[in-house]
Amino acid sequence: MADKINFERLTAVAARQAIDAGTLTAGRLLEACLERIDAREDDVRAWTFLDRAGARKQAAQLDAGPSRGLLHGIPLGVKDIIDTHDMPSRYGSPIYQHHHPQWDGASVALSRAAGGVVLGKTVTTEFANRHAGPTRNPLDLEHTPGGSSSGSAAAVADFHVPLALGTQTGGSVIRPASYCGVYGYKPSFQLIGNAGVRTNTEALDTVGLMARSVDDLALFKAALTETPYIAIDTPPLSSLSIALCRTPYWDRAADESRRALEQTAELLASAGATVTELVLPGEFAGLEEAHRQICAFEILRNYADELRRFRELVSDDFITQRVVLGEQTTLEMFREAIMLGERCRSWLDRWFAERRVDALLTPSAQGEAPRGIAFTGNVVFNFLWTFLYTPAITLPHFTGPLGLPVGVQLVGRKYTDQHLLNVASSVAGLWS
Amino acid sequence: MADKINFERLTAVAARQAIDAGTLTAGRLLEACLERIDAREDDVRAWTFLDRAGARKQAAQLDAGPSRGLLHGIPLGVKDIIDTHDMPSRYGSPIYQHHHPQWDGASVALSRAAGGVVLGKTVTTEFANRHAGPTRNPLDLEHTPGGSSSGSAAAVADFHVPLALGTQTGGSVIRPASYCGVYGYKPSFQLIGNAGVRTNTEALDTVGLMARSVDDLALFKAALTETPYIAIDTPPLSSLSIALCRTPYWDRAADESRRALEQTAELLASAGATVTELVLPGEFAGLEEAHRQICAFEILRNYADELRRFRELVSDDFITQRVVLGEQTTLEMFREAIMLGERCRSWLDRWFAERRVDALLTPSAQGEAPRGIAFTGNVVFNFLWTFLYTPAITLPHFTGPLGLPVGVQLVGRKYTDQHLLNVASSVAGLWS
Numbered sequence: 001m002a003d004k005i006n007f008e009r010l011t012a013v014a015a016r017q018a019i020d021a022g023t024l025t026a027g028r029l030l031e032a033c034l035e036r037i038d039a040r041e042d043d044v045r046a047w048t049f050l051d052r053a054g055a056r057k058q059a060a061q062l063d064a065g066p067s068r069g070l071l072h073g074i075p076l077g078v079k080d081i082i083d084t085h086d087m088p089s090r091y092g093s094p095i096y097q098h099h100h101p102q103w104d105g106a107s108v109a110l111s112r113a114a115g116g117v118v119l120g121k122t123v124t125t126e127f128a129n130r131h132a133g134p135t136r137n138p139l140d141l142e143h144t145p146g147g148s149s150s151g152s153a154a155a156v157a158d159f160h161v162p163l164a165l166g167t168q169t170g171g172s173v174i175r176p177a178s179y180c181g182v183y184g185y186k187p188s189f190q191l192i193g194n195a196g197v198r199t200n201t202e203a204l205d206t207v208g209l210m211a212r213s214v215d216d217l218a219l220f221k222a223a224l225t226e227t228p229y230i231a232i233d234t235p236p237l238s239s240l241s242i243a244l245c246r247t248p249y250w251d252r253a254a255d256e257s258r259r260a261l262e263q264t265a266e267l268l269a270s271a272g273a274t275v276t277e278l279v280l281p282g283e284f285a286g287l288e289e290a291h292r293q294i295c296a297f298e299i300l301r302n303y304a305d306e307l308r309r310f311r312e313l314v315s316d317d318f319i320t321q322r323v324v325l326g327e328q329t330t331l332e333m334f335r336e337a338i339m340l341g342e343r344c345r346s347w348l349d350r351w352f353a354e355r356r357v358d359a360l361l362t363p364s365a366q367g368e369a370p371r372g373i374a375f376t377g378n379v380v381f382n383f384l385w386t387f388l389y390t391p392a393i394t395l396p397h398f399t400g401p402l403g404l405p406v407g408v409q410l411v412g413r414k415y416t417d418q419h420l421l422n423v424a425s426s427v428a429g430l431w432s
Numbered sequence: 433m434a435d436k437i438n439f440e441r442l443t444a445v446a447a448r449q450a451i452d453a454g455t456l457t458a459g460r461l462l463e464a465c466l467e468r469i470d471a472r473e474d475d476v477r478a479w480t481f482l483d484r485a486g487a488r489k490q491a492a493q494l495d496a497g498p499s500r501g502l503l504h505g506i507p508l509g510v511k512d513i514i515d516t517h518d519m520p521s522r523y524g525s526p527i528y529q530h531h532h533p534q535w536d537g538a539s540v541a542l543s544r545a546a547g548g549v550v551l552g553k554t555v556t557t558e559f560a561n562r563h564a565g566p567t568r569n570p571l572d573l574e575h576t577p578g579g580s581s582s583g584s585a586a587a588v589a590d591f592h593v594p595l596a597l598g599t600q601t602g603g604s605v606i607r608p609a610s611y612c613g614v615y616g617y618k619p620s621f622q623l624i625g626n627a628g629v630r631t632n633t634e635a636l637d638t639v640g641l642m643a644r645s646v647d648d649l650a651l652f653k654a655a656l657t658e659t660p661y662i663a664i665d666t667p668p669l670s671s672l673s674i675a676l677c678r679t680p681y682w683d684r685a686a687d688e689s690r691r692a693l694e695q696t697a698e699l700l701a702s703a704g705a706t707v708t709e710l711v712l713p714g715e716f717a718g719l720e721e722a723h724r725q726i727c728a729f730e731i732l733r734n735y736a737d738e739l740r741r742f743r744e745l746v747s748d749d750f751i752t753q754r755v756v757l758g759e760q761t762t763l764e765m766f767r768e769a770i771m772l773g774e775r776c777r778s779w780l781d782r783w784f785a786e787r788r789v790d791a792l793l794t795p796s797a798q799g800e801a802p803r804g805i806a807f808t809g810n811v812v813f814n815f816l817w818t819f820l821y822t823p824a825i826t827l828p829h830f831t832g833p834l835g836l837p838v839g840v841q842l843v844g845r846k847y848t849d850q851h852l853l854n855v856a857s858s859v860a861g862l863w864s
Contacts, residue, residue: 085737085741096534099534101533102528102531103737103738104736104737104740104741105737106631106733106734106735106736106737108737109736109737109740109741110733110736112740113736113740189634190634190635190730190770192733193631193634193730193733193734193736194631194634194734195630195631195733195734195735195737196631196737198627199538199625199626199627199628202622202625202626202634203622225733225763226732226733226736227762227763298622298625300658301538301542301624301625301627301657301658302538302625302626302627303538303627304536304538304541304542304545304625304658305517305535305536305537305538305540305541305627305628306535308536308541308544308545309517309536309541330659331657331659335847338622338847339847346778415767415770415771
């Protein structure tokens with residue numbers, strides 16, 4: 001007899017409660033996820049590797065023992081730019097087709113230590129840059145899921161797993177989460193250990209999370225930082241101070257993103273929140289070029305080995321968008337770009353401290369996911385917050401003209417991630 | 433007939449000139465280095481792996497072709513915390529005894545791209561932390577070479593290679609260079625790509641260099657940053673503005689370090705340099721504890737895999753000095769520590785800009801290398817400059833009561849590395 005309950009649709013927090021209550025097992029949850037994957041993966045193509053046997057074995061062990069931690073029995077996906085000791089780690093590149101690292105990346109090891117069941121590796125663009133993988137947007141297979149954490153966003157959106165790991169150097173967590181209609185969280189810089197992540201840049205790379213609720217993000221964050229789990233404490237909407245931030249790039253936002261933002265601001269104001277506006281100082285407009293220069297300068301050097309020994313296996317996209325620009329970027333330009341980031345971070349941090357604003361409200365992406373899967377979308381509404389080290393969360397409650405998801409992004413003060421999660425929970429309540 | 437010229441004693445710049453002039457070949461230089469290693473390695477134990485055959489093959493290829501770049505034909509050592517695609521990478525840990533990564537770290541690949549001959553891997557303490565390897569100080573085998581870049585300092589000091597790569601999270605380049613009497617250079621944060629370096633911390637890890645002259649450091653830096661080589665431009669001593677910085681930890685400096693510093697200051701003043709003093713604000717005293725907290729917090733998490741799967745193979749030193757402290761360090765403490773660093777960096781950068789000081793003069797280490805090889809020395813005069821992102825160079829021109837080397841350290845304004853190299857060359861001229 002078929003199940004009446006679609007366990008694969010549970011959030012991680014709900015699944016954990018069911019497992020704790022004895023109404024669900026890790027094994028049963030896993031099988032529900034695997035059935036969903038079997039039904040959908042040919043279309044969605046979210047995974048580069050699935051370890052069914054390993055996951056089943058781990059689930060059985062978890063079911064046989066006491067609770068192992070915050071993620072006990074929760075299946076999750078790992079972006080294939082993060083190493084796993086028992087699965088291939090291909091980084092979206094044919095150079096690493098047969099690459100089996102000896103270790104788990106820090107975020108993988110901490111997920112496992114908390115009882116998480118690593119089900120497999122999810123598609124990344126080549127080296128978490130621009131050259132797309134095969135993943136399609138589960139809400140419309142003709143559209144990109146976004147990138148570079150393409151498979152993680154698609155897998156969570158399509159109910160393959162409740163949680164997945166991503167990384168963001170520009171917009172690689174927030175944008176695909178927005179395109180696929182899930183919750184994405186790019187933490188403050190240096191919150192989650194990056195050991196075992198293939199390095200793009202020291203200056204920007206950030207491990208991030210995908211889930212289907214804000215509570216799940218908080219749970220996952222606690223496991224990944226090996227810190228006590230603090231359940232979401234939702235502040236009343238009327239207590240919030242939110243600043244609309246159109247950014248210097250507002251003219252590049254599609255109508256659906258502008259409307260989503262403005263409607264959210266109206267809803268917040270109606271609910272009694274204080275809604276103001278932040279116009280970033282003129283200097284911030286330079287961050288787009290500065291971000292591109294830092295990526296190009298660092299990536300050219302951090303891939304020196306691949307470019308020296310396997311250049312013919314590197315994509316044209318990588319060469320034209322990273323290597324060529326990297327060769328044109330001098331050390332002085334790189335340093336100026338780093339220092340511009342430092343000044344803008346300092347300005348924004350003082351602004352948050354003085355204005356006592358809880359979060360900025362800003363677009364998650366230009367608009368809906370573009371048609372086609374070769375182009376994973378523009379980074380224009382994401383790189384700022386990576387560069388500024390601020391925590392960012394995308395909430396998935398709007399749709400665009402094609403019926404595809406449109407997120408709105410909340411950005412908090414640097415290093416106040418838990419507060420931003422609380423605020424995000426409160427704002428998400430507008431639509432519940 | 434025996435050589436009259438000890439080629440292994442040449443600096444990299446001198447060797448490059450001889451190779452360019454046709455009076456030396458890469459093969460000949462390599463054999464001189466290998467002979468020196470054969471004579472000394474049983475005592476010094478600087479290497480975990482030597483690739484004689486590979487190096488000979490590479491040298492022969494270089495000798496058969498045109499100049500390949502800045503390091504054409506120069507043998508070098510790679511600290512065994514940095515990956516190499518053709519040699520084991522053991523990180524000073526039995527966990528990785530049979531570890532063969534598929535790639536070259538960025539610094540290794542860039543050395544090779546510039547024609548450098550990677551001769552082998554040099555001893556690191558366990559995971560570039562405190563648990564010492566077998567290396568001895570070549571100037572007195574009963575003493576530590578310092579750490580964690582133990583083998584790189586010893587190999588350069590003992591004329592095994594003219595250049596070696598190290599890394600510094602606390603004092604792992606400057607201190608061993610000081611103890612072994614070579615030039616060590618810890619660049620500004622994020623100058624040299626860290627891809628392929630086993631991550632300790634995102635906040636602090638810095639790839640650094642060892643050599644036997646300031647000119648060699650400049651040459652090596654250009655190769656490792658893939659930027660044009662700018663030969664040292666030595667400013668006149670009389671034009672320099674140098675500030676003596678005793679740091680909040682002066683009472684922990686041994687007499688020999690104090691004397692080295694004060695004598696250098698006197699020599700500089702006699703030569704017409706402006707010598708002032710910087711007393712760091714009180715807040716800086718907190719950086720010692722903050723540095724320790726950042727290391728402990730990040731290392732606990734970045735080694736989550738090793739601690740989960742191979743805890744019995746991790747040293748007691750690592751457990752007591754990193755893991756236990758890491759477990760006691762909350763996220764709030766970590767964030768406070770990061771923010772203290774940001775404030776102090778900002779203060780020091782403004783100070784440099786306002787005072788137009790060329791460099792700080794400060795101890796390289798407490799004093800001579802301690803006796804015994806189990807303890808690699810105290811980090812107290814090093815962590816500040818790692819944490820503050822400033823470039824630092826140790827110059828080896830003093831000896832202590834036991835006749836062992838005592839360095840003096842020059843520290844420059846963040847991101848002005850080439851200027852600091854120029855200043856270091858000028859100061860080194862005091863003793864030439």
